[in-house]
Amino acid sequence: MRHGLGWGLALLFPFAALAAPPPPVQLYRYTDDRGVVVLDRQGVPPEFISKGYQILNAQGRVLQTIPPAPSAQETQAASARRARAEADAKLRARYTGVDDLERARQRQLGEIDGRISLTRGDLQTLQGQQASLQGEAANQERNGQAVSAGVLDQLEALRQRRADLNAQLQRYQQMREDADRAFNADRARLEQLLTP
Template identity: 35%
Template sequence: MLLTTLTTKLSRASIAVLALMTAAVSAEVVFYRYIDKDGVPVISSKIPPEYAQKGYEVVTPSGRVVRVVKPAPTDAEKENLRSKAELAKWDAELRRRYSSVKEIKLAKQRKLESIDGSIQILKGNIGGIDTRIHQKRMEAANLERAGREVGEGLLKQLEELKHKREVTVTRIEKRERERQALIDKFDQDIERFGVITGRRES
């Protein structure tokens, strides 16, 4: 009697273990259902990368859908998502930094005053360089009139001054481009702030 009972329990336990193992194996077996190049649905244990990008379903052997994988976004969709994210970031930054259009205009004025100041300093430097170039040229001209040779040192100084002038002019042009970019950015901020808040006061 005891042996029979023990055997029955073992049999039931074995059946339970077997059932669990079968369920586990079944749970691991899945297939991929996708649409091929001819528009025909295909069910396979593997999915080619080019079709995976277009979206597919993960299904069980019985055909039950376990998971749906959406198609990868197109380049245009990615750009649209990126643009929306950037726009949201811009809006949040404007709301965080300013409470009115007037504040944006005051910030614009301060920035422009700063960059205008640096441009004026550079232009002043140009004036000083031009004065020194004129002086060195006069020295060279006086030497030539006196029948003397213009020394290498003087010629080198002239070349260095000319180079310094070119560098300074380039810096001025760069600052002027930055000034225009600054104006454009603040004007865009003012316009966008008006859109998201409905406030367009001057």
């Protein structure tokens, strides 16, 4: 019977040798809210994770350093750098050089100037129509008549149309200023990018 027990132990011994070793001991080093450095086997409490921490082995060697989460300012600065890089890439893809940019500026400003010119022409036309209607209204009054409702309605319609065209003219002028400003900024940046 002893022989049987020994034989059973001999059979189990190789399997015991194959069993996985216990996991290595790891320590977590972090700084708490009082500024005290803490070593903990359980991990880092959630409220301190964003401050960064280190994972150490049982001998105190650093296995891994987890950096602090970036601050709002750092995140904003990184976002601004990414946006600037994307804008620069688009600018370089859009224009081969400063001359190309200047041609695009002339085209776009020329289109806006054309709209401004047409709107001013429409305003002059309306001004002539308004002067004609006002003359007609004045003739009716000189003849002792009340100004007809048709003339008054036409004058009001012309007044409204002139107000709309003046607002449109202001929008075009603002559009031209904005486009010119944007082209100036693009030119300055493109010159920086193309300077070796």
